[in-house]
Amino acid sequence: MTAMRERPARSDPTGERTPRPQVRVRGALFDRLFVPAVLVTLVVYLSATNDAFFSRINVTNVLMQASILAIVAFGATFVIMAGQLDLSMGTGSALISVIGATVMVDTGSVLLGLGACLLAGLLLGLVNGVVVTALHVPSFIATLGTMIICGGIALAMTNGGVVSGLPAGFREIATLRLLGLPVLVWGTAAIFLLLWWLQRQTVFGYQVLAVGGNAEAARLSGISLGRVRLLVFVLAGVATALAAIALLVRVQSGQPNANGTLALEAIAAVVVGGTSLNGGRGSVVRTLWGVLLIAVLRNGLDLSGISEDYKQVVLGTVFILAASVDFLRRRLVRRRVTPSSAGPTLSSPGAPDTTPGQVPAATGTVPPSSAAAPAR
Amino acid sequence: MTATTGAPRFGVRAAVHDYSGVVVLREVDFELRGGEIHALLGENGSGKSTLIKVLTGAVRPTGGTLLLDGEPVHFATPQQAQAAGVAVVHQNYNLFPDLSVEKTLLASAADVPRRASRLGAVDHRSWRRQVQELLHRLGVDLDPRALVGALGPAERKFVEIARAMVTEPRFLILDEPTASLEPAAADRVLALMRTLRGHGVGLAFVSHRLDEVAATADRVTVLRDGQRVAERASAGLTTAEMARLMVGDRPQESVRPDTSTVRSExxxxxxxxxxxxxxxxxxxxxxxxxxxxxxxxxxxxxxxxxxxxxxxxxxxxxxxxxxxxxxxxxxxxxxxxxIGFIPEDRKARGLVLEHSCAVNISLASLGRVSTAGRVSRRRLLRRAEEYRNRLDIRMPSLGAPASALSGGNQQKVLVAKWLASGVxxxxxxxxxxxxxxxxxxxxxxxxxxxxxxxxxxxxxxxxxxxxxxxxxxxxxxxxxxxxxxxxxxxxxxxxxxxxxxxxxxxxxxxxxxxxxxxxxxxxxxxxxxxxxxxxxxxxxxx
CATH class of the missing domain: 3.40.50.300 (P-loop containing nucleotide triphosphate hydrolases)
Structure with missing residues (x-):
């Protein structure tokens, strides 16, 4: 491709025919605001029914708990947008936390430990990416393999015990606060902003979506499928390393048994947020909403004093409901934007009210009327 | 319930349909008689596909009445239409390549239990005999055990038609049965349609190939902008007249310029x-x-x-x-x-259907709308707007998914993609x-x-x-x-x-x-x- 760039177009001569390039289709707004609306409703409900919810300690706690899931889910978003899966992020982060802790304990250097984490994450991502792109192993199988391998190595390295006794300097970092929020939350926010920029603003972000949306079309447009897929797994590997660092910050030790189901929870968060598992459609912003929704829901269940066992039952149910809502939501949007003729699309009255009504009724936490309001 | 006698008739009176406010059918009348081949003509977007969906129960019209032998009927699903004797052959292959012909037909036979089962299990021998009979009746020379994936395009179309005929419908509606076939194969499919007509089946079909319409159809209904503009016997109707009815006063085939643009380079x-x-x-x-x-x-x-x-x-x-x-x-x-490449199957291989027209246009030249790897959304949209005007691409908006466009406009998006990349x-x-x-x-x-x-x-x-x-x-x-x-x-x-x-x-x-x-x-x-x-x-x- 030539390096030549298009010069800014001359003032639009046909401006009167189409006054402004209109980017969004109707229905898309509803699609984008659905999860945030449910989240807001949930937050309003929780703060109204429980005084403890909006306390500073609880809010900090929710954000801290959400951060590891968020980092992994942001990375997983790219993998899923490219039409792949990465199951190795959970045990991968456990292994990397062990590696990082071991290096820190042995060398006494925080920097070396963090460097080892990033290096290990990079390596994990490269292995996943090469197996998928060069050996043409489906990513589900490839990363299932590395998931098991990582878990095994982590246990073998530690005999199942935790690696503690991190340098004092690292503990100080962990307790740092900025504007009242822990450094971990700020770090997560920074990662979010970086990945959001990467997805929305860069050629790479467009290519990821194109490869996930239609690999053949992307290939015939001169996009290298192998390169994009490899980079996506490398990105996920780095996110895994960052999640491992977040884990070290939180628990101050290498945890070989941690995060067993984290990769799956991350995928769930991505899907709950509204990113398509088929690839080609999604955003880290959606994932942010999905993660927050799960975190708040989990916190709400904690506050209500429900036992851990039942909490899992509820969360699993919510995942399934959220995915089915995503299907309904998409069908709704598709019906609005793709009539067989290419004429202007108008929203059909009545239809959208059914979908939002179903969720709250099913989860039993949100009054239907309030959920339906932001839909229009 | 005294139905009028005579040949079986099926059709719709004053069909109206709109998709979310966009009217695609305006009081369209259509009637198909037993033992005739009735061509349905119209440009893309003229309402043909919707009319077919209405007739076959895939879509319930906003207004109008379906009439079967003069009696009003309602089809809530394609299955109901099938049960009433109206079957459809869709445009694209909806076949299972790894199944044999007989299994493919079995998969669509709604009443297998009655016809080929023993204690609830499929009696394969009896079914094979029935399939052979059916193929024989259709005059199609196919081995029931052949794998569908191994068949040629014409044979696959035969299988699709045979599949529709398993339920012995009185009316068969075919959406572009010859679209992806070369002339010889198309002729064989048309011959099969004539055979079915000989059996008294009423056939309606859509085609863009006007010469085959002139050669095959008994009657022609022409739709334009959701309205029926003509219904007449095809005898004496030339392809030029058909084309004029379809497009109205707009220019038809583009004209080859007098001077050649070929250079020696x-x-x-x-x-x-x-x-x-x-x-x-x-x-x-x-x-x-x-x-x-x-x-x-x-x-x-x-x-x-x-x-x-x-x-x-x-x-x-x-x-x-x-x-x-x-x-x-x-x-x-x-x-x-x-060098740019525009593949034949533009939906499966050319476009990222879910993505916006603007993104599709820039897909092969993202570097040209970006600075140091950073895509400028403004430039992306401006250039999409430019090609939209230059190529007259009809799209609801720049952000509308490519799937919302008609075939011709999708093709223009692909041309724009390569023009934009400067090939x-x-x-x-x-x-x-x-x-x-x-x-x-x-x-x-x-x-x-x-x-x-x-x-x-x-x-x-x-x-x-x-x-x-x-x-x-x-x-x-x-x-x-x-x-x-x-x-x-x-x-x-x-x-x-x-x-x-x-x-x-x-x-x-x-x-x-x-x-x-x-x-x-x-x-x-x-x-x-x-x-x-x-x-x-x-x-x-x-």
């Missing part, structure tokens, strides 16, 4: 190209400003050649661009040499398949404009009229290799059809060469490339 020079394992190698040049049409039957190598030019499949042979030998193994290689050569397969007449002329004009500006087009088309309307030279392929290159003015419709079908063209037998020897210099423009093998040997090698 060679853009792409190819040596020792092989399109198949046993086909012979050949050389061919593509000139700036030229439309080189490549045509041939399925399996002739013509489609493979165009895919190789476009980098879809690795080139077997050597390629020179601007006198330099280049690698042409992937689409990326092709793009690096200024010099476009390899394109069947650019107007499934595109209506108006869109077809516009796409032809676009390709001509591109060559007039110095670009080159390598066009694969099995549409003889399209080839003759566009091509400066026509490369005819047979049996996996280039047979001969003709100047367009040497050809007419009949001759080109005969040539592609493999008729011996004695005047083409020149320049035979010994095995392995390659003609040294590229043939000058409009001089035939030597045919590589005597025709007689080609036939015997098959």
């Amino acid at each position: 060679v853009l792409l020079r190819m040596h020792d190209v092989r399109c198949s394992d046993d086909g012979d190698a050949f050389d061919i040049d593509v000139h700036a400003g030229e439309i080189l049409a490549v045509t041939g039957l399925v399996g002739s190598g013509a489609a493979t050649f165009v895919s190789m030019v476009g980098g879809d499949v690795p080139l077997r042979g050597r390629a020179e661009v601007d006198g330099h030998e280049v690698r042409l193994r992937t689409a990326r290689d092709a793009q690096a040499q200024g 010099r050569l476009i390899a394109v397969e069947e650019p107007t398949q499934g595109v209506d007449i108006g869109g077809r002329a516009q796409i032809h004009d676009l390709l001509r404009e591109f060559t007039a500006a110095g670009g080159a087009v390598v066009l694969f088309s099995t549409d003889v009229r399209e080839v003759l309307a566009l091509a400066d030279r026509v490369a005819v392929f047979r049996h996996g290799c280039l047979s001969r290159v003709h100047a367009f003015d040497d050809l007419d419709q009949a001759r080109l059809t005969a040539l592609t079908a493999g008729e011996d063209d004695s005047s083409a037998a020149l320049g035979l060469r010994a095995d392995g020897a390659v003609p040294s210099s590229a043939a000058p423009l409009s001089t035939p490339i030597p045919s590589s093998r005597p025709t007689v040997r080609m036939e015997s090698s098959r």
Whole structure:
């Protein structure tokens, strides 16, 4: 491709025919605001029914708990947008936390430990990416393999015990606060902003979506499928390393048994947020909403004093409901934007009210009327 | 319930339908009688597809009444329509390639339990006998045990029709049954339709090939902008009249300009190209400003050649661009040499359907709307707007998904994608398949404009009229290799059809060469490339 760039177009001569390039289709707004609306409703409900919810300690706690899931889910978003899966992020982060802790304990250097984490994450991502792109192993199988391998190595390295006794300097970092929020939350926010920029603003972000949306079309447009897929797994590997660092910050030790189901929870968060598992459609912003929704829901269940066992039952149910809502939501949007003729699309009255009504009724936490309001 | 006697009739009166406020059918009447073939004509977006959906229960119309033998009926689902004796054959293959013919038919037989089961399990022997009977009745020579995936395109269409006929419907509705078929295969499908007519079945079908409509249909209904503009016997109706009814007063086929835009400069020079394992190698040049049409039957190598030019499949042979030998193994290689490729199946392979038209237009040239890897959304949209105006792409908005566009407009998006990336050569397969007449002329004009500006087009088309309307030279392929290159003015419709079908063209037998020897210099423009093998040997090698 030539390096030549298009010069800014001359003032639009046909401006009167189409006054402004209109980017969004109707229905898309509803699609984008659905999860945030449910989240807001949930937050309003929780703060109204429980005084403890909006306390500073609880809010900090929710954000801290959400951060590891968020980092992994942001990375997983790219993998899923490219039409792949990465199951190795959970045990991968456990292994990397062990590696990082071991290096820190042995060398006494925080920097070396963090460097080892990033290096290990990079390596994990490269292995996943090469197996998928060069050996043409489906990513589900490839990363299932590395998931098991990582878990095994982590246990073998530690005999199942935790690696503690991190340098004092690292503990100080962990307790740092900025504007009242822990450094971990700020770090997560920074990662979010970086990945959001990467997805929305860069050629790479467009290519990821194109490869996930239609690999053949992307290939015939001169996009290298192998390169994009490899980079996506490398990105996920780095996110895994960052999640491992977040884990070290939180628990101050290498945890070989941690995060067993984290990769799956991350995928769930991505899907709950509204990113398509088929690839080609999604955003880290959606994932942010999905993660927050799960975190708040989990916190709400904690506050209500429900036992851990039942909490899992509820969360699993919510995942399934959220995915089915995503299907309904998409069908709704598709019906609005793709009539067989290419004429202007108008929203059909009545239809959208059914979908939002179903969720709250099913989860039993949100009054239907309030959920339906932001839909229009 | 005293139905009027006479031939069975099925149809709809005053059908109205809108999709979310967009009216696509306006009080359309349609009637299909038993024992007739009724063609449904109209451009894309004229409401044909919706009418078919209404008739077959896939869509419930906003207004209007379905009438079966004069009695109002309601179809909530296609199954109900089927039960009432109305079956449909969809445009695209909805078949299971790994199933045998008989299993495929079994999978769609709603009343198998009654007809071929023993204690609830399928009695395969009895079912096979029934399938054989059915195929025999249809006059189709097919082995019930053959795998569908191994069948040719015409046979697959037979299977689809047979599948619809399993339920013994009185009315059969076919959506573009011949769209993806070459002429000989299309003729066989049309012959089958005539057989069914002989059995008293009422057939309605959609086609963009007006000559086959004139040859096959008894009656013709024409839709335009959701309204019925004509319903008449097809006898005495010329294809030109049909086309005029379909498009109204708009211009039809684009007109070949008087002056040639072909330049002497060679853009792409190819040596020792092989399109198949046993086909012979050949050389061919593509000139700036030229439309080189490549045509041939399925399996002739013509489609493979165009895919190789476009980098879809690795080139077997050597390629020179601007006198330099280049690698042409992937689409990326092709793009690096200024070659773009528009595949035949634009939905599956050309567009990212879920993504916006704007993104699709810039997909092959994201670097051009970005600075240091950062995409400028503003520039992306501005350039999409520019091509939307320049190419007259009809889209609800720049952000609308590509899936919302009609076939012709989707094709324009793909052309825009390559224009935007600044390629010099476009390899394109069947650019107007499934595109209506108006869109077809516009796409032809676009390709001509591109060559007039110095670009080159390598066009694969099995549409003889399209080839003759566009091509400066026509490369005819047979049996996996280039047979001969003709100047367009040497050809007419009949001759080109005969040539592609493999008729011996004695005047083409020149320049035979010994095995392995390659003609040294590229043939000058409009001089035939030597045919590589005597025709007689080609036939015997098959």
